[in-house]
Amino acid sequence: MSTQLSADGVNTVTSASAVQVHGLRKTYSSGSTSVEALKGIDLTIDRGEFVAVMGPSGSGKSTLMHILGALESFDDGDVEIGGLSLSGLDDKAATVLRRDSIGFIFQFFNLLPTMTAEENVMLPSLIAGERAGVLKERADELLELVGLTDRAEHLPSQLSGGEQQRVSVARSLMRDPELLLADEPTGNLDTRTGSAVLDMLRDVQTKAGHTIMMVTHDAVAASRASRVVFLRDGLIAGEVPGGDPNRIIEFFAELETRN
Amino acid sequence: MIRSLAWRSVRARKGRAFLNAAGIVLGVALFFSVLSLSKTIVSTFDELFSSVYGDTDLIISGNEGVGTVEESVLDKVRSTKGVEETQSVVFAIMSLVKDDEVGGSQADQVFTNGVAPDSPELSGAEIVAGEDTLDGNQVQLDEGWANSNGLKPGDKAKFATPTGVHEFTVSAIFKIGKGLDFGGSGFGVINQDLARELFDSPTGFTEIDVALAPGADLETVRSELEKILPEGVEAKTPNDVADDINAQIQGFNIILYFFAAMSLFVGGFLILNSFNMTVAQRLREIGMLRTLGASRKIVRRMILVEALLLGIIGSLLGIVVGLLLTQLMVSLVASIGFPVGAVSYAPEAFIIAPILGVSATVFGALRPAIRASRIPPIQAVLTEHRAEPLKLKRRLTVGTVLVALGLAGVFTLASATSFPTPILLAGAFGVVFLFSGVIMIGPVIVPWLVRGESWPLRKTTQIEGRMAADNARANPIRTASTASGLMIGIALVAAIGSLGSSFIGSISDDLDKELKNDFTVQPKGFGQGGPTPTISAAAIGQIKDLPGAKDATGTRFLFLTSGYGKNYSAWSLDPSNYAEFANSEFVDADADEVFAKLAEGQVTVPEALAEGKKTKVGDTITLEGPRGSKKLTVAGIQTGSSFAAQSITMSDETWMSVYGIDGFTQILVLADDPDNPGPLEDQLRALVAAEYPTFEVLSNEEIKQQIQDQINQVFAIFYVIMLVAIIVSLLGVINTLLMNVFERTREIGVLRAIGSSRWQVRRIIIAESLLLTLAGAILGLLVGMALGYAFVKGIAASGQEVAFHPPIPAIVLVAILSVIFGVIAALLPARRAAKMNVIEAVSYE
Numbered sequence A: 001m002s003t004q005l006s007a008d009g010v011n012t013v014t015s016a017s018a019v020q021v022h023g024l025r026k027t028y029s030s031g032s033t034s035v036e037a038l039k040g041i042d043l044t045i046d047r048g049e050f051v052a053v054m055g056p057s058g059s060g061k062s063t064l065m066h067i068l069g070a071l072e073s074f075d076d077g078d079v080e081i082g083g084l085s086l087s088g089l090d091d092k093a094a095t096v097l098r099r100d101s102i103g104f105i106f107q108f109f110n111l112l113p114t115m116t117a118e119e120n121v122m123l124p125s126l127i128a129g130e131r132a133g134v135l136k137e138r139a140d141e142l143l144e145l146v147g148l149t150d151r152a153e154h155l156p157s158q159l160s161g162g163e164q165q166r167v168s169v170a171r172s173l174m175r176d177p178e179l180l181l182a183d184e185p186t187g188n189l190d191t192r193t194g195s196a197v198l199d200m201l202r203d204v205q206t207k208a209g210h211t212i213m214m215v216t217h218d219a220v221a222a223s224r225a226s227r228v229v230f231l232r233d234g235l236i237a238g239e240v241p242g243g244d245p246n247r248i249i250e251f252f253a254e255l256e257t258r259n
Numbered sequence B: 001m002i003r004s005l006a007w008r009s010v011r012a013r014k015g016r017a018f019l020n021a022a023g024i025v026l027g028v029a030l031f032f033s034v035l036s037l038s039k040t041i042v043s044t045f046d047e048l049f050s051s052v053y054g055d056t057d058l059i060i061s062g063n064e065g066v067g068t069v070e071e072s073v074l075d076k077v078r079s080t081k082g083v084e085e086t087q088s089v090v091f092a093i094m095s096l097v098k099d100d101e102v103g104g105s106q107a108d109q110v111f112t113n114g115v116a117p118d119s120p121e122l123s124g125a126e127i128v129a130g131e132d133t134l135d136g137n138q139v140q141l142d143e144g145w146a147n148s149n150g151l152k153p154g155d156k157a158k159f160a161t162p163t164g165v166h167e168f169t170v171s172a173i174f175k176i177g178k179g180l181d182f183g184g185s186g187f188g189v190i191n192q193d194l195a196r197e198l199f200d201s202p203t204g205f206t207e208i209d210v211a212l213a214p215g216a217d218l219e220t221v222r223s224e225l226e227k228i229l230p231e232g233v234e235a236k237t238p239n240d241v242a243d244d245i246n247a248q249i250q251g252f253n254i255i256l257y258f259f260a261a262m263s264l265f266v267g268g269f270l271i272l273n274s275f276n277m278t279v280a281q282r283l284r285e286i287g288m289l290r291t292l293g294a295s296r297k298i299v300r301r302m303i304l305v306e307a308l309l310l311g312i313i314g315s316l317l318g319i320v321v322g323l324l325l326t327q328l329m330v331s332l333v334a335s336i337g338f339p340v341g342a343v344s345y346a347p348e349a350f351i352i353a354p355i356l357g358v359s360a361t362v363f364g365a366l367r368p369a370i371r372a373s374r375i376p377p378i379q380a381v382l383t384e385h386r387a388e389p390l391k392l393k394r395r396l397t398v399g400t401v402l403v404a405l406g407l408a409g410v411f412t413l414a415s416a417t418s419f420p421t422p423i424l425l426a427g428a429f430g431v432v433f434l435f436s437g438v439i440m441i442g443p444v445i446v447p448w449l450v451r452g453e454s455w456p457l458r459k460t461t462q463i464e465g466r467m468a469a470d471n472a473r474a475n476p477i478r479t480a481s482t483a484s485g486l487m488i489g490i491a492l493v494a495a496i497g498s499l500g501s502s503f504i505g506s507i508s509d510d511l512d513k514e515l516k517n518d519f520t521v522q523p524k525g526f527g528q529g530g531p532t533p534t535i536s537a538a539a540i541g542q543i544k545d546l547p548g549a550k551d552a553t554g555t556r557f558l559f560l561t562s563g564y565g566k567n568y569s570a571w572s573l574d575p576s577n578y579a580e581f582a583n584s585e586f587v588d589a590d591a592d593e594v595f596a597k598l599a600e601g602q603v604t605v606p607e608a609l610a611e612g613k614k615t616k617v618g619d620t621i622t623l624e625g626p627r628g629s630k631k632l633t634v635a636g637i638q639t640g641s642s643f644a645a646q647s648i649t650m651s652d653e654t655w656m657s658v659y660g661i662d663g664f665t666q667i668l669v670l671a672d673d674p675d676n677p678g679p680l681e682d683q684l685r686a687l688v689a690a691e692y693p694t695f696e697v698l699s700n701e702e703i704k705q706q707i708q709d710q711i712n713q714v715f716a717i718f719y720v721i722m723l724v725a726i727i728v729s730l731l732g733v734i735n736t737l738l739m740n741v742f743e744r745t746r747e748i749g750v751l752r753a754i755g756s757s758r759w760q761v762r763r764i765i766i767a768e769s770l771l772l773t774l775a776g777a778i779l780g781l782l783v784g785m786a787l788g789y790a791f792v793k794g795i796a797a798s799g800q801e802v803a804f805h806p807p808i809p810a811i812v813l814v815a816i817l818s819v820i821f822g823v824i825a826a827l828l829p830a831r832r833a834a835k836m837n838v839i840e841a842v843s844y845e
């Protein structure tokens, strides 16, 4: 366990780690068929860590992410976000958790088409009932952070994919969440743009000390993380430190051949 | 293949299909029930007349039942060849007096014939209890009414008659026809000598019923009779009489049909909007079919067959709902005092209503089908469809022209004094043009309207108002069409409301000027049509003698159904003192001079009638009554809104020489001290309640209130019909909201993912719904008031005195209803949005 201060250094730490997962199980059942998507996951993510999650298709990456994001319930085990247990959370509490402690970055950007970039960034705080006047300043700061100051008044349809994803990153940071969740954030971008977005994300993360969990299929993208966790058949299959894409590719290849 | 594709498509979109069908169901149900309602009314009269006039072949009475026939006519009729038997009748309305309770309601009334006890029985009545005698104070009553009032042979019962309360003994109970009972007034028979005394009818007969000799030919006898009957007296069969009454309610029926047609129009419009959405939703699927080789024709047919299926299913269900709705309408009509018997369904309704329903559906789907057939095969692979560009300019010009034509058509109808088919069509098409014009302009103005409306919402909410307004403005055609659907129903409500408030407002303004008397004694429910009870001259004397009474005068009233004054009324007054009781106003003439001429046997004509007939002062007009036809000089053209001012007025002498009815309709009363009329009022009310319970005492305020109530009551049924149209258009709102929720699945999912609560999402949809319903309400009120304004101006141009008064009650009603309906329409779509699976919504493209 490590303690980590946020960039401004004033936040006191309430819990040692951002995410703690113990014996997490999740079974999807529809009618007579049931799929055990997660079969007992143990995972700890420290504050300020940038963790990438990789694994073959169907290994449970998205399921894990949705559970951490309080979008999906689970059957067994325990999950804590910032010290708060997600067991038995009702819809209202889950909504508040998503609003105040989680930031989402989606593969398909998911910006609201009728709102400008700036308004999209402010959206999470507007939802929380904060006054627009105060929020503008913070939104502009974030847009500057992701390099889009001159695009504040543009609608999503007037932005490129990479720019939209940057707005989406800014939006996820608006409420300074405990945990950022990104499901294949570069999946819908070409390699160069994706890489630029990731650099930016990485930059922001190290500067402000955010905790990020990112699902990806791309070893180069994963190498930007501080460590890479592998899933296979609903279980953690191992992990390697980030930095070297080749090592990640090797591990992945070995994983595929394992029985 | 087309059929199975269409069928599959209906099933795949069950929710949408259900909403569409529901619109057709309601439209068809309404049309069906309106047809059945008029059928019920017609057959009630038919049955009534065939049972009341069982063995009667011909009825001899004043033209259209007006006035009384001279007694000498009876002998002439008797001696006509082919006439076997006759029965003379002296008629009046009596009203049961219950233990000190003031009665006089419709259900207390008995339509009473005074007949000679030895005269042959020509009605279809059959004695079922008691003895068939009519001596002295005996009365015979019909079974249905006697039962509901607990009267048996031998019982004593008090009845109010034109000359006061009289006690009768029930001698017999009779049954008419199949035991007809329409839950309202009853029928009674008393001795003719007693009737002459009690009904204040010393001379004349209300009618003479004739039975023909066996083998005599009806038409021969009728033409023989016509030779000997004085002018103004007719011989008619009971069927003719029923037909006359049915012809009178025809106008009412036409209005009912029109409103029912409007709700089908709304139903067709719902289909149009809905199919447009379906086509938009199925772009890729249709493009796919086209790449697979389906021709345009097949695509078009597929949509039309789907519409046909919906139309058929909706129409069949519509008939089922219509059967129930008919019951509701019949009881509603009965509650405003229309005589209606057992519900009878019009056979043609089973054919016409579904044909109209299917046509409305297919017609509504026509344009969407053509649009769908124009979708290029390439659409199968394109992800987005470029929305058709809005041709704003063209919409504005065409729309404005249609609105102008529409208002002109309505004005034409309203300013007409007679109503041949072209005029009626001008009015009906006027309304349709007006609505079509507004529908055309809708997409241009509705986005602005929504923006304006959403202002308070945007100011008071963080994101709900903003999101709702964005959604509503994102697809201006869809939003405008949905609001326009609502606009139609609401506009008709506002138009009816405008008419009502204009009449009420103008009448009470005028009455404030006209009425100088302090109290009016008149029959209960006066002004609703039908035979009215009368009151004797003796009552005027009694009233004059009351302490605190300064003076009183009697007037007589008769509704004219033929001749010069058709659809107006005749009014008699005492020219020597009438000016004390009312401010009568005449065009370019002094009231005193006009009254002096009335005393000499001249008449006055109401302004509207004079304009219609191009009558001027000094012209002669002919009034036909059972006492003869009279050529009378016009002394003045009268303006004003009181019943008298809207009638042909004459002196009591002139009246008797034409109509021969003694009984008075109204007594106008002046108090010694107009500032403190209370003591007189108490006395007067006590007197009338005790001796003339079919009459009531009204202050001027009460008269105004009564007219207002009567107008509102007549309009109530139109409101109910329009409510159905509004409900149909609400289905359109639900449909649009569901479509918007479907199309915005991703956005709603994102909101939920980043922290919107279910309630927040619900509120967005509710806000969106409110924006739609309010846009419909605002458009509807504006269009409706324009419609009402054109109508009122038209009526004013026809010579009637009416000025436009904004329909404040209707506006308030619409405002409240549109909020309530907005929330209701949002329930299902909001629920769907709130229950959305967030993961699915945000994960896939």
Ligand SMILES: Nc1ncnc2c1ncn2[C@@H]1O[C@H](COP(=O)(O)OP(=O)(O)OP(=O)(O)O)[C@@H](O)[C@H]1O
Pocket: A028, A029, A030, A035, A036, A037, A055, A056, A057, A058, A059, A060, A061, A062, A063, A064
């Ligand atoms: N809603 C659901 N209902 C039923 N089964 C589901 C559902 N969601 C996921 N699954 C199943 O759970 C397992 C894990 O799915 P998950 O989406 O977490 O995999 P993933 O690792 O994200 O795969 P990918 O790399 O393809 O996105 C799969 O077998 C999948 O079929």
Ligand SMILES: [Mg+2]
Pocket: A061, A062, A063
């Ligand atoms: Mg996945």
